[in-house]
Amino acid sequence: MSYTGTAHKVGEHIDTDAIIPARFLVTTDTKKLGENCMAGLEEGWVKRVKPGDVMVAGRNFGCGSSREHAPIAILGAGMPVVIAHSFARIFYRNAFNMGLLLLEVGDEVDKIADGDTVEVDAAKGLITNRTTGATITCPPLPASMRELLDKGGLVPYVKERLA
Amino acid sequence: MAHTLAQKILQAHTDEAITAAGQIVRCRVSLALANDITAPLAIKSFRAMGAKRVFDRDKVALVMDHFTPQKDIASAQQVKLSREFAREMGITHYYEGGDCGVEHALLPELGLVGPGDVVVGADSHTCTYGGLGAFATGFGSTDVAGAMALGETWFKVPPTIRATFTGTLPKWVGAKDLILRLIGEIGVDGALYRALEFDGAAIEALSVEGRMTIANMAIEAGGKAGLFAADAKTLAYTAARGRKDVALAADPGAAYERELVFDVSGMEPVVACPHLPENVKPVGEVKGVTLDQVVIGSCTNGRISDMREAAEVLRGRKVAKGVRCIVLPATPGVWKEALKEGLIETFMDSGCIVGPATCGPCLGGHMGILADGERAIATTNRNFRGRMGSLESEVYLASPAVAAASAVAGVIAHPGSL
Numbered sequence: 001m002s003y004t005g006t007a008h009k010v011g012e013h014i015d016t017d018a019i020i021p022a023r024f025l026v027t028t029d030t031k032k033l034g035e036n037c038m039a040g041l042e043e044g045w046v047k048r049v050k051p052g053d054v055m056v057a058g059r060n061f062g063c064g065s066s067r068e069h070a071p072i073a074i075l076g077a078g079m080p081v082v083i084a085h086s087f088a089r090i091f092y093r094n095a096f097n098m099g100l101l102l103l104e105v106g107d108e109v110d111k112i113a114d115g116d117t118v119e120v121d122a123a124k125g126l127i128t129n130r131t132t133g134a135t136i137t138c139p140p141l142p143a144s145m146r147e148l149l150d151k152g153g154l155v156p157y158v159k160e161r162l163a
Numbered sequence: 164m165a166h167t168l169a170q171k172i173l174q175a176h177t178d179e180a181i182t183a184a185g186q187i188v189r190c191r192v193s194l195a196l197a198n199d200i201t202a203p204l205a206i207k208s209f210r211a212m213g214a215k216r217v218f219d220r221d222k223v224a225l226v227m228d229h230f231t232p233q234k235d236i237a238s239a240q241q242v243k244l245s246r247e248f249a250r251e252m253g254i255t256h257y258y259e260g261g262d263c264g265v266e267h268a269l270l271p272e273l274g275l276v277g278p279g280d281v282v283v284g285a286d287s288h289t290c291t292y293g294g295l296g297a298f299a300t301g302f303g304s305t306d307v308a309g310a311m312a313l314g315e316t317w318f319k320v321p322p323t324i325r326a327t328f329t330g331t332l333p334k335w336v337g338a339k340d341l342i343l344r345l346i347g348e349i350g351v352d353g354a355l356y357r358a359l360e361f362d363g364a365a366i367e368a369l370s371v372e373g374r375m376t377i378a379n380m381a382i383e384a385g386g387k388a389g390l391f392a393a394d395a396k397t398l399a400y401t402a403a404r405g406r407k408d409v410a411l412a413a414d415p416g417a418a419y420e421r422e423l424v425f426d427v428s429g430m431e432p433v434v435a436c437p438h439l440p441e442n443v444k445p446v447g448e449v450k451g452v453t454l455d456q457v458v459i460g461s462c463t464n465g466r467i468s469d470m471r472e473a474a475e476v477l478r479g480r481k482v483a484k485g486v487r488c489i490v491l492p493a494t495p496g497v498w499k500e501a502l503k504e505g506l507i508e509t510f511m512d513s514g515c516i517v518g519p520a521t522c523g524p525c526l527g528g529h530m531g532i533l534a535d536g537e538r539a540i541a542t543t544n545r546n547f548r549g550r551m552g553s554l555e556s557e558v559y560l561a562s563p564a565v566a567a568a569s570a571v572a573g574v575i576a577h578p579g580s581l
Contacts, residue, residue, distance in 0.1 A: 013352070013439060015305075015545075015547045017526070017527075017547045017549060017550050018547065018548065018549070021527065021549060022200075022229075022526040023527065025200045026230075026235070026237030026238050026240075026241065027237065028203055028207055040336050040548070040549050040554070042546075043409055045553075059352055060351060060355065060385060062350035063351060063352065063544060064384060064547060065286075065287050065526070065545075066201065066284075066285055066286055066287040066289075066301040066302060066303055067201065067303070068201070068204055068303035068305060069199065069204070069305045070286070071303075081310070083441075084192065086352065086355065087388055088355065088385060089351070089355065089356050089385065090287055090301050090302065090303060090382075093303060093306055094303030094305070094306070097303060097305045097306055097309075098303075098305065099541075110490055113440055114533065142187070142319075143187075143517070144187050144317060152362045153305075154305050154306065154309050155208055155211045155212050155305060155306075155308075157309075158212040158214070158308075158309045158313060159211070159212045159213045161313060162212060162213055162214055162215070162313075163313060
């Protein structure tokens with residue numbers, strides 16, 4: 001699990017209504033949801049994103065509604081990882097269930113500015129800011145989260161249990 | 164180990180011994196819930212999991228409440244898909260149309276949730292049932308699909324923050340004011356990953372409906388659950404709905420991560436200002452702010468006690484010219500009771516719009532959307548930017564009494580000032 005992309009920085013307490021407003025919740029299609037990713041923050045926000053880019057956020061990212069459409073919209077927009085100061089708990093579960101990698105780094109998130117190129121090595125727990133040379137080490141993923149990601153998300157996990 | 168309420172309930176649903184917060188345990192669920200927005204995704208995941216049947220057809224609830232009555236073709240398709248799934252699986256508790264209400268008002272009213280239950284719902288306000296002493300928490304759709312298939316799920320045992328409310332509630336101060344005050348104090352991530360446990364004389368004095376109002380907004384402080392002990396009032400409430408429950412309280416000596424005490428005596432009603440539920444101010448500090456819309460309803464404040472509180476203020480008064488006051492009793496049961504008690508007539512005489520039981524405008528779905536530059540006061544739970552419509556609109560959160568008084572004044576107002 002290694003990614004390199006441009007950082008798109010957003011603020012604190014970004015809620016799921018900002019990530020994907022309720023008016024777009026009439027579909028479960030990944031691509032369609034991705035086209036409106038962050039439309040509740042700014043119309044057309046997603047146009048800046050290239051596949052493989054990285055979302056970087058402040059405190060409590062993903063607070064609010066439990067809509068799983070939020071991590072799907074981020075994945076649909078082409079971003080496989082979100083680095084944040086901290087995450088809201090429902091969003092945290094949802095993201096891993098959907099296969100979106102989250103890295104919680106606390107105040108270290110300030111080492112990344114909008115537009116920086118960042119490299120994420122999830123296995124090593126290492127984030128490198130290629131633009132500035134700064135590095136961030138993240139705490140290891142909880143075992144249960146690692147198991148979910150290893151199996152490819154909750155769907156394959158339950159499938160295995162039911163088989 | 165002495166258990167907090169959250170730990171005690173989880174312990175009763177797992178075979179593993181709970182010894183510390185932070186432990187990950189697998190728990191049996193009492194009920195798994197989804198709505199018209201989240202059920203279609205849950206069903207998609209359920210199929211992808213290769214599941215053929217739900218773990219118990221009496222322990223899954225599907226409530227088509229968010230865009231009801233179906234607002235457009237796409238939302239109608241989502242309900243159709245959910246309905247067909249419910250039929251195929253033989254799901255007992257499927258609600259749509261005339262028997263549908265806002266899920267977190269409907270399920271307690273039907274006696275489907277109660278003390279000691281573990282409830283997981285694909286809706287963040289599932290925590291409402293903590294008002295009855297249930298460990299209830301919001302999940303995403305796929306998590307709920309897993310619970311629907313297996314009848315169990317995993318939880319990280321949360322640490323608990325205890326919030327004690329002492330003193331006597333002044334006139335016009337109620338449950339909504341208490342939870343807003345708490346969120347204002349600890350912030351929208353103040354209880355992140357944690358359970359909140361409420362107690363104290365002011366809590367004991369609250370009705371069960373008021374306790375559900377408080378539990379409902381635990382998530383607005385980032386909380387995993389908002390819990391109340393099940394006392395004689397709780398047991399009377401659930402017994403009236405056909406349940407046989409037993410009293411439930413935290414163990415004496417349970418360890419709390421943090422203890423907060425609030426004296427409610429002499430408190431003023433409060434409002435949460437745009438654009439976060441933590442921007443809480445006494446109503447006196449924002450009085451006079453002009454309004455275009457008032458919404459009274461939702462899973463936070465759409466129950467019969469809320470309708471009575473709003474009607475008490477509106478009786479014999481008129482909604483100010485230029486203000487739309489939308490009243491949405493949260494369930495058909497609340498609607499009928501409000502009709503019987505003459506509250507609907509009061510609302511109509513005052514010039515309110517009385518609509519069906521729906522989540523509607525709370526999430527900017529339909530039935531009361533805000534235009535650029537418009538401002539609303541609502542008894543709902545979220546005032547995020549754009550939540551009720553345009554990104555350039557504003558929402559203030561308040562109790563039914565303050566919302567009703569503001570409808571009459573045309574500006575944010577204290578009910579005692581009319």
